[in-house]
Amino acid sequence: MLRRELKTGRRAFLLWTFGLFFIVVAGLTKFTGFAGNTEVLKIFDDFPKIVLAVFGMVGVDVSTLPGFYAILAFYSIICAVIYGISLGANAVNRESIDKTYEFIFTKPRSRFYVINIKLLGGIIYLTAFCLLNLLFSFAATALQGIENTISEQMVLFSVAMWLISFLFFMLCVFLSALINKPEKGAQAANAVFLLSFLIGMAYDILENAAFLRYFAPLKYFSYGEVLSGTLNTKFIIICLVASFIFYTAASLIFSKKDLLD
Amino acid sequence: MSFVIETKDLTKYYGKSRGIIDVNLEVGEGEIFGFIGPNGAGKSTTIRTLLGLIYKSSGSAKVFGLDCEKDKVRILEDVGYLPSEVFYYEKMRAIDLLKYSAGFYKKDCSAKIRELSEALELDLNKKIEEMSLGNKKKVGIVQGLLHSPSLIILDEPTSGLDPLMQKTFFSLIEEERKRGATVLFSSHILGEVQRICDRVAIIKEGRIIKTQKISELRENSYKKVSVITQGAAPAEINLPGVSAYQAGDNHLSFMYKGDINALVSAIGGYSLSNIDITDPSLEEIFLHYYEV
Numbered sequence: 001m002l003r004r005e006l007k008t009g010r011r012a013f014l015l016w017t018f019g020l021f022f023i024v025v026a027g028l029t030k031f032t033g034f035a036g037n038t039e040v041l042k043i044f045d046d047f048p049k050i051v052l053a054v055f056g057m058v059g060v061d062v063s064t065l066p067g068f069y070a071i072l073a074f075y076s077i078i079c080a081v082i083y084g085i086s087l088g089a090n091a092v093n094r095e096s097i098d099k100t101y102e103f104i105f106t107k108p109r110s111r112f113y114v115i116n117i118k119l120l121g122g123i124i125y126l127t128a129f130c131l132l133n134l135l136f137s138f139a140a141t142a143l144q145g146i147e148n149t150i151s152e153q154m155v156l157f158s159v160a161m162w163l164i165s166f167l168f169f170m171l172c173v174f175l176s177a178l179i180n181k182p183e184k185g186a187q188a189a190n191a192v193f194l195l196s197f198l199i200g201m202a203y204d205i206l207e208n209a210a211f212l213r214y215f216a217p218l219k220y221f222s223y224g225e226v227l228s229g230t231l232n233t234k235f236i237i238i239c240l241v242a243s244f245i246f247y248t249a250a251s252l253i254f255s256k257k258d259l260l261d
Numbered sequence: 262m263s264f265v266i267e268t269k270d271l272t273k274y275y276g277k278s279r280g281i282i283d284v285n286l287e288v289g290e291g292e293i294f295g296f297i298g299p300n301g302a303g304k305s306t307t308i309r310t311l312l313g314l315i316y317k318s319s320g321s322a323k324v325f326g327l328d329c330e331k332d333k334v335r336i337l338e339d340v341g342y343l344p345s346e347v348f349y350y351e352k353m354r355a356i357d358l359l360k361y362s363a364g365f366y367k368k369d370c371s372a373k374i375r376e377l378s379e380a381l382e383l384d385l386n387k388k389i390e391e392m393s394l395g396n397k398k399k400v401g402i403v404q405g406l407l408h409s410p411s412l413i414i415l416d417e418p419t420s421g422l423d424p425l426m427q428k429t430f431f432s433l434i435e436e437e438r439k440r441g442a443t444v445l446f447s448s449h450i451l452g453e454v455q456r457i458c459d460r461v462a463i464i465k466e467g468r469i470i471k472t473q474k475i476s477e478l479r480e481n482s483y484k485k486v487s488v489i490t491q492g493a494a495p496a497e498i499n500l501p502g503v504s505a506y507q508a509g510d511n512h513l514s515f516m517y518k519g520d521i522n523a524l525v526s527a528i529g530g531y532s533l534s535n536i537d538i539t540d541p542s543l544e545e546i547f548l549h550y551y552e553v
Binding site: 001004008098099100101102103105106107108109110256258259260 | 275316333334348351
């Protein structure tokens with residue numbers, strides 16, 4: 001059953017991987033134009049802070065490899081989150097949307113088993129996506145002949161990517177189980193993500209708004225912390241505990257809900 | 262006596278909407294049990310409750326003496342199900358889908374898959390997305406029977422099958438019964454239930470309104486008679502058992518219950534252009550017989 005789940009998600013994975021490849025490899029290709037270019041910094045300094053916040057560029061020096069990579073990592077993480085949401089929605093609702101639930105859920109397996117296999121398939125793809133992010137990052141710097149001084153930080157960014165996208169994956173699993181209309185689960189999760197993105201912008205722009213960080217997973221692992229070689233333990237725990245709570249709630253709801261078209 | 266299927270006051274509401282109310286069913290081992298009612302009467306709701314796809318609001322539902330909710334996995338090991346609308350993974354070939362289905366059971370199903378697909382003339386190498394509704398239905402039949410289950414639940418199984426395939430399908434079900442399987446056969450077509458079932462439960466607006474042997478149903482069975490006369494149609498026919506009589510210029514129609522020879526004699530007294538004697542639709546039966 002897991003093999004079938006993986007086969008089903010293969011095409012989408014390849015498409016998302018292509019997008020990631022474009023962000024990381026094509027993005028790092030552009031670094032040579034930014035490296036040591038103080039003129040670019042001046043241009044960015046003239047931008048309103050809200051614009052920099054939208055592009056995740058607040059407090060980042062894009063003329064250095066760490067700063068430039070941090071921006072790319074921001075986009076890669078957004079990509080991973082949206083992919084995670086789609087994986088979560090598919091795990092819970094694909095069979096209902098395709099109306100194949102009368103096949104799979106009348107086989108001698110518990111709903112808990114079926115949904116866990118589907119979640120496992122999603123987690124495997126999400127993990128592979130984050131590992132490929134790391135691989136692309138190493139490969140791109142090597143291909144461009146860029147001296148890679150941030151190997152450790154690249155690993156940390158990929159771990160952060162996994163934690164944040166996993167959180168949204170589980171959030172979407174929970175919302176998809178909770179909402180009775182199968183198509184609405186991913187919509188709700190995307191809406192939550194958009195809201196958290198806006199809160200993250202507010203966190204970047206406003207002063208004395210540290211509490212907002214709790215509601216903005218994209219800001220859980222700040223550039224400064226990651227580039228200094230650490231992931232904030234508190235937010236690692238928040239990610240994992242919240243994911244576990246979403247998973248447990250989703251399992252309970254899904255095992256008790258009516259399966260309908 | 263223990264029953265393969267036993268429901269007691271089984272009730273299901275979807276929010277405030279009625280699903281089924283106080284459904285009591287007892288299906289014995291080796292029986293082919295018809296479950297008949299118009300669309301929306303509650304047949305699929307009952308079946309989905311038995312299969313654990315939806316949860317009852319109240320009452321009880323047991324299969325093989327086991328609770329349909331608590332013991333769902335054990336029950337499903339020995340149940341084959343054909344849904345009314347067949348949806349499978351479009352990109353899969355039929356053979357791959359059937360092997361995937363077989364993988365859920367602890368037995369080798371390859372011989373049965375071959376035997377059933379040959380009987381139904383099913384091309385196993387075709388992708389599901391390339392199949393007609395009838396062929397998808399055949400895939401559904403094979404996947405429902407491939408593990409030789411003790412209980413076979415069929416929800417509107419003949420829709421999409423041509424008459425020849427329907428005949429083959431009924432032969433397959435008879436074979437399954439000879440093997441010892443119990444069959445719950447849901448349909449809105451009275452004729453096919455009469456053809457194959459031992460007993461029948463009639464459901465209407467979520468409630469079982471009658472459970473009876475097919476022989477009893479036949480004794481009470483109505484015929485729908487439509488006649489075109491060469492001259493003016495008679496204003497009435499003096500024949501016991503005639504109801505819902507309607508006459509136009511040169512045509513008449515009515516429902517009839519009684520001795521078919523008396524009917525032929527009575528109609529034979531007129532000069533006719535055409536005559537149709539058919540089984541009434543279920544809706545017509547409900548209208549004229551069960552509407553009390």
